[in-house]
């Protein structure tokens with residue numbers, strides 16, 4: 001009797017429809033738990049994961065409900081079901097190999113080689129993948145053999161509409177929950193993993209299709225003529241190198257150290273504990289800042305927007321800005337043509353290149369963007385031993401990160417251009433426990449601010465250990481180090497609470513102060529140099545690339561770069577913020593208000609001449625940002641031939657099995673290999689890396705040393721930072 005009911009149910013259109021909806025949900029969940037690694041961190045995220053296939057599955061399948069005739073209804077339903085299953089199947093197979101989801105561009109064949117989707121696709125299949133398709137065959141068979149009978153009664157239009165409406169409502173609910181957990185999901189596009197984790201594969205694919213269509217439209221309209229216009233601006237704006245500094249670091253390895261969320265006010269900062277004892281937050285970084293071998297800048301500003309870390313990377317390595325909306329890496333990083341630092345240095349001076357970062361490679365779409373920047377190697381989380389105890393939601397903590405990087409760094413051919421992206425000093429600056437709890441908390445009403453100093457101190461220690469290792473193994477002397485803060489650590493919304501700690505009061509805190517807080521450290525440490533010191537030139541991240549290239553003895557006049565060498569006598573002391581605000585030695589223009597830097601008050605009663613000066617600054621800033629958008633949105637560098645270097649070919653780079661590749665190269669080069677490992681008589685230097693857990697901080701008792709494993713508090717996902 002029961003069976004009969006069941007089969008009756010399946011013999012009804014709605015029953016059959018429900019069967020497919022449930023089956024697809026189940027297959028989707030199966031993929032979530034067996035193939036995709038989505039970094040689920042809380043029961044709430046589990047819940048979102050479980051419900052996220054529902055809305056789009058219902059919406060798409062419900063299209064068939066509008067078909068009244070019998071056979072066409074079943075055919076439509078089965079086609080939609082099969083296409084959805086095929087997409088899921090393809091993603092499962094692709095993900096297992098590439099730990100990434102399929103984008104429209106991948107489908108269209110762009111970047112075919114990069115993604116490795118060559119003739120070997122068949123080899124990637126595993127028997128378990130049949131789960132996604134086998135049911136289609138079974139159902140078609142059941143329909144053909146009339147095990148499931150066709151229902152000739154059409155679905156009433158209002159029922160069909162009800163399904164569509166319900167699916168839209170469910171989607172809205174899903175999106176709401178997703179935004180609660182990860183705000184800016186759709187506007188900032190952190191990573192494909194995030195979109196799938198929160199909204200499902202179908203929604204991700206549609207989102208990606210819309211994005212791809214939009215960017216392709218703008219690109220299609222751009223022409224070589226636009227490039228000429230841009231070229232003229234760049235020539236005019238270019239600042240000639242200063243002979244005194246040009247080539248000072250020629251031929252040296254480049255080691256970029258990304259100081260996550262580190263603001264300039266942390267330099268030389270001492271935090272008072274509850275007993276009034278002062279604790280220097282970043283003693284090691286401070287020692288570099290004041291070293292005669294370091295060119296330090298104390299009027300250097302971040303220029304990022306929604307793409308945060310990734311925008312800083314864009315600015316520093318391409319001398320172009322990110323976008324005013326959304327993350328440039330995610331939207332265009334994997335599509336555009338660049339003249340980025342690793343490629344320029346490879347072409348001009350035979351540098352190898354590598355990025356080191358203990359988070360998933362898809363975050364900020366780095367895996368694609370880096371191939372377009374010309375990075376030869378990218379060591380992401382998959383290359384590190386990352387576990388619950390040594391990581392948090394943004395990846396591996398800094399000490400193990402730098403320590404574990406040594407095993408790869410030692411195999412890079414020299415000279416190399418490398419970038420180490422630290423991450424522990426990231427919002428929400430959660431308190432370390434156990435051995436890493438080595439620094440006092442600040443004592444404000446805001447726990448985010450309170451933790452910021454301790455995580456910055458941890459970063460400082462991690463960097464110091466890394467330097468010690470480099471000195472020990474002899475890489476230090478022949479390298480140049482660039483340390484930079486990527487963006488604010490304490491957001492404007494929290495600054496009033498921070499005010500007291502930086503010698504101000506919350507009552508008098510204004511946007512003028514917010515603007516000043518956009519300062520981030522920027523220092524170029526050149527071992528052996530004694531010309532260094534603190535330089536007060538006004539600049540921003542966009543100026544980093546020409547500055548560095550000139551130090552390395554590489555001319556930039558033929559490159560399309562929007563920044564200016566910070567050492568140049570022609571350097572314009574004007575810094576554009578991404579939203580069109582700006583900063584100069586005399587004025588601060590922020591949130592639509594002009595401030596006089598001397599009085600720190602709103603600038604009033606300007607003379608005609610001063611007004612003109614401000615207008616002109618405004619124009620220059622607007623122009624610089626416009627040109628950047630023109631280049632990026634139109635992908636104009638694909639038309640540019642003036643730099644006399646070969647265009648980068650992203651398809652030549654793959655970030656799989658990098659260590660084996662580097663080792664093979666060492667063998668092939670034999671005596672000519674310049675890697676640290678080869679120079680060290682083919683002996684690893686890894687055991688020379690010394691890393692220590694914290695000495696326990698306590699305001700009253702003396703410090704004690706022990707070596708228990710580092711641990712960190714379970715963290716909540718950032719919602720508003």
Ligand code: GP9
Pocket residue numbers: 307308309310359360363394395421423426
């Ligand atoms: C993630 C890390 C943080 O991999 O670089 O990025 P952010 O949130 O600072 O932009």
Ligand code: MN
Pocket residue numbers: 260261308309310486487
């Ligand atoms: Mn960052």
